[in-house]
Structures are given as C-alpha cells and as structure tokens.
Amino acid sequence: MKEEFRLDNQLCFRLYTASRLLTQAYNPLLSAHGLTYPQYLVLLVLWENDAQPVNDIAKRLCLETNTVTPLVQRMEKQGIVTRAKGTNDARQMIVSLTDKGQQLQTALTDVPFAVGGAIACKSLTPETVPALFQTLDDMIAQLKKNLKRDT
Amino acid sequence: MKEEFRLDNQLCFRLYTASRLLTQAYNPLLSAHGLTYPQYLVLLVLWENDAQPVNDIAKRLCLETNTVTPLVQRMEKQGIVTRAKGTNDARQMIVSLTDKGQQLQTALTDVPFAVGGAIACKSLTPETVPALFQTLDDMIAQLKKNLKRDT
DNA sequence: TACTTTTGTATCGCGAACGATATAAATAAC
DNA sequence: GTTATTTATATCGTTCGCGATACAAAAGTA
Numbered sequence: 001m002k003e004e005f006r007l008d009n010q011l012c013f014r015l016y017t018a019s020r021l022l023t024q025a026y027n028p029l030l031s032a033h034g035l036t037y038p039q040y041l042v043l044l045v046l047w048e049n050d051a052q053p054v055n056d057i058a059k060r061l062c063l064e065t066n067t068v069t070p071l072v073q074r075m076e077k078q079g080i081v082t083r084a085k086g087t088n089d090a091r092q093m094i095v096s097l098t099d100k101g102q103q104l105q106t107a108l109t110d111v112p113f114a115v116g117g118a119i120a121c122k123s124l125t126p127e128t129v130p131a132l133f134q135t136l137d138d139m140i141a142q143l144k145k146n147l148k149r150d151t
Numbered sequence: 152m153k154e155e156f157r158l159d160n161q162l163c164f165r166l167y168t169a170s171r172l173l174t175q176a177y178n179p180l181l182s183a184h185g186l187t188y189p190q191y192l193v194l195l196v197l198w199e200n201d202a203q204p205v206n207d208i209a210k211r212l213c214l215e216t217n218t219v220t221p222l223v224q225r226m227e228k229q230g231i232v233t234r235a236k237g238t239n240d241a242r243q244m245i246v247s248l249t250d251k252g253q254q255l256q257t258a259l260t261d262v263p264f265a266v267g268g269a270i271a272c273k274s275l276t277p278e279t280v281p282a283l284f285q286t287l288d289d290m291i292a293q294l295k296k297n298l299k300r301d302t
Numbered sequence: 303t304a305c306t307t308t309t310g311t312a313t314c315g316c317g318a319a320c321g322a323t324a325t326a327a328a329t330a331a332c
Numbered sequence: 333g334t335t336a337t338t339t340a341t342a343t344c345g346t347t348c349g350c351g352a353t354a355c356a357a358a359a360g361t362a
Contacts, residue, residue, distance in 0.1 A: 004263035005256065007195045007211070011280070012177065012188075012266070014287040015170040017213045020349080021294035022163045027350095037163075038318060044158045055340060060158070062168045067319050069342060074317080091327045091340040105156065112155035115163070118297045123289035129162070131279075132286055136165040138274035143172035146269045171319080178320095189348065206310060218349050220312060225347080242310040242357045 025118040029111045033104060039075055040108075042068070046081065046097050047105055053092040062144070069093075080104065176269040180262045184255060190226055191259075193219070197232065197248050198256055204243040213295070220244075231255065 007013055023037045030040050038061075045060050046052065052060075058068040072095050075081045080101040086092030124132075158164055174188045181191050189212075196211050197203065209219040223246050226232045231252040237243030275283075 001198060002256075002260075005195055005198055007192070007199065010195070011270070011284070012170070012173045013192060013195075013212075014284065014291070015166055015173060016188075016192075018287050018291050018294070019163070019166040019170040021213065021291060021298060022166060024298055024350090025294060026163065036317065037167075041158070041164060041167075044156055044161070044164075047152060047156055048158065053340075054342095061164075062172065063318095064320060065341060066321085066343080071318075073342095086340090089328070089340080093341060105153075109153070119162070119290055119293055121289045121293040123286040128282075128286065132283070133162070133165065135274040135279065135283055136169050138272045139270050140165070140169050140172060142270055142272040143169070143176060147172060147175055175320090187347065204310075205312095214348095215350055216311060217313080217351085222348075224312095237310090240310080240358070244311060 022115070022119060025115050026111070029108070029114055033107055034078060035104075038063075038067075038071055039080075040111075042071060042075065042095075043080070043097075043101065043104060043108075046095065046101065051094050051096040053086060053089075053094055055092070057095060062140075075101075173266070173270060176266050177262070180259070180265055184258055185229060186255075189214075189218075189222055190231075191262075193222060193226065193246075194231070194248075194252065194255060194259075197246065197252065202245050202247040204237060204240075204245055206243070208246060213291075226252075 003009060026037050026040065030037060035043070041061055042057060045057050054065050054068050054072065057072070058065045061068070072081055072083060076083050079098055082096050082098055084094050084096070086094050154160060177188050177191065181188060186194070192212055193208060196208050205216050205219050205223065208223070209216045212219070223232055223234060227234050230249055233247050233249055235245050235247070237245050
C-alpha cells in the first residue's frame with residue numbers, strides 16, 4: 001500500500017468531507033426557510049449586488065451556468081427571485097430579488113453565528129483563520145488557472 | 152449589507168469551492184479509467200482493507216449508506232468490486248475488490264502526483280500542509296460531534 | 303419462546319453538479 | 333451586408349448526496 005494512496009494523506013478527501021459536513025450544519029437552519037445551501041449562496045451573491053445575469057452569478061460561485069439556471073428557476077418558483085430578459089443583451093437572463101428574497105436576509109440573520117458555533121474548535125482562532133482563508137484562496141486560484149488551461 | 156453575509160468572509164464557500172475544483176482536477180485522470188471521484192474514494196478504502204461491509208465504507212468516508220449502496224452497485228456493474236452477503240451477519244453486504252479493482256491501483260499510480268502538481272502553490276508547503284490537515288481534521292471532528300448530537 | 307427494538311441495506315424522490323448538446327442573440331470577419 | 337464565430341442560457345442524461353421509508357436479520361427483553 002503506497003503512502004500516497006492512504007485516505008488519511010488526502011487533502012481532497014478532507015476538503016470534501018469538511019465541505020459536506022459544514023453544509024449539513026447549515027441545512028436545518030436553511031430548510032426551516034425552504035432553502036438549500038446552494039440557494040443560500042445565490043442569495044449571498046444577490047444581496048451583495050442585485051439584478052445579475054445568470055453568468056455573473058455562476059462565475060462568482062465558480063459554478064457552471066447549467067447548474068445555476070435550474071437553481072434560480074427553482075428559486076423563482078418559490079417566489080424568492082424573478083427572472084427577466086436583459087434589455088441591453090437579450091441573451092442574458094437577469095436574476096433579481098423579490099421582496100421575499102430581500103426579507104430573507106433579516107430572517108437568516110443568525111445563521112452565520114449559529115454555524116460559527118457549530119465549527120468552533122481550537123484550530124479555528126482569530127489568528128489561524130486568516131491563514132486558512134489565504135491558503136484556500138491560493139489553492140482555488142491555482143486550480144482555476146490549471147483547470148482553465150486544459151480547456 | 153452585514154459583514155457576516157459577505158461571500159468573501161464565508162469559510163464554507165471556500166471549502167465548497169476548493170473541494171469541487173480539486174475534484175475537477177481528479178476528473179480527467181479518473182474518467183480515463185471509467186471512474187468518478189467518489190468511486191476512487193471507495194477504492195482507496197478497499198485498497199487499505201479489502202472485503203468491507205457497506206456500513207464500514209460509509210463510516211470511513213463520512214457518507215450515508217444510501218449514498219454508498221448505489222455507488223458500489225455501479226462499481227459492481229463495472230466489474231471493479233463484488234458484493235456478497237455476509238456469512239456472520241446476513242444483513243451485511245460485503246464489498247470486495249476484483250482483480251480489475253486491484254489492478255487499478257497500478258493504473259492510477261501517478262494520480263496523486265498529477266493532482267499534487269495541479270494544486271501546487273506557495274501556500275502549500277511541507278511546513279503549512281500539516282497545520283492545514285490539523286485544522287481540517289479538527290473542524291471535521293467538531294462537526295461530526297455537533298451533527299450527531301442533533302439526531 | 304414470543305415480542306420489541308435495533309441494525310444493515312436497499313429503494314425512492316429531489317436537488318445539486320457537470321459534460322454534452324441545442325438555440326438564439328450578439329459580435330467579428332469578409 | 334452576409335456569413336462565421338462567439339457568447340448567454342437552456343435542456344438532457346448521469347452520478348452523487350441525503351432525507352424518508354421499507355424490510356429482513358440480529359439483538360435485547362419479558
């Protein structure tokens with residue numbers, strides 16, 4: 001058994017597991033409002049800048065548009081967002097928050113804190129978090145560059 | 152716009168993105184052998200210990216058995232593993248590697264190195280990786296504990 | 303022994319995620 | 333100005349991932 005194949009040596013498995021478990025921590029908080037985690041991410045994007053085309057949302061979340069399109073379609077069906085053809089560019093589909101979508105920001109105020117509590121551990125301190133963010137951002141940037149190159 | 156809602160302040164979004172992009176880096180290497188990333192994880196588990204029940208594989212990967220069952224069913228169809236009822240406990244379904252499954256370990260020898268190259272960046276050094284592993288392991292342990300408590 | 307509870311898998315349904323493909327609109331090339 | 337190319341979405345098919353449910357086997361209990 002080669003050392004490189006040991007599950008405990010895999011960075012990817014750690015990221016994969018941490019991501020899934022952390023998403024699970026969000027779930028009860030979000031599903032109480034009929035939301036999923038990816039839908040919550042779309043809301044974060046729109047709360048920062050309302051009325052964005054599907055493509056911009058996808059780019060911001062590093063997702064493909066064929067993931068985002070059905071995602072926002074479901075959100076439209078729930079009355080959280082509206083979808084309207086772009087006026088400048090008729091190809092674009094502009095996604096905008098409804099009142100309900102805006103109000104969710106208030107309803108979800110305590111979500112970040114609740115999740116923060118669920119992951120609080122001795123390895124995550126005000127000193128270590130910036131370094132962790134830096135490392136992850138660096139990795140993400142590197143992966144984006146390398147993945148794009150293969151296209 | 153509250154600071155806690157800024158996408159750039161979200162740990163979960165970073166983990167989610169890093170995990171997905173890193174998985175995408177595995178994809179061309181694995182799909183060349185007809186594998187997906189979760190199937191590769193099952194192989195890592197079985198290469199360490201062959202002939203395990205579905206439940207043990209699921210626990211090792213922090214997945215639910217209703218995710219692993221169809222996963223190994225597809226792998227069985229591909230001739231990578233076999234599934235057989237347990238002799239001690241007839242409820243268990245023991246998953247074992249076929250010769251083809253064993254040989255994949257040789258065929259995939261260079262995968263860890265290729266992926267290592269794709270994420271190589273200045274934030275990932277022999278000095279920083281152990282700390283990163285520690286932080287992620289710590290987070291994962293904490294999340295497991297808190298998620299279990301809600302059950 | 304008979305009954306209840308727990309455990310291990312499996313099935314179903316739904317929402318992602320993404321490769322592949324299709325289509326219309328905008329842009330570039332000629 | 334017509335044709336070719338690129339761009340923005342959308343649709344389709346497959347594989348996760350997981351909550352809910354079902355069911356048989358094992359373990360615990362009376």
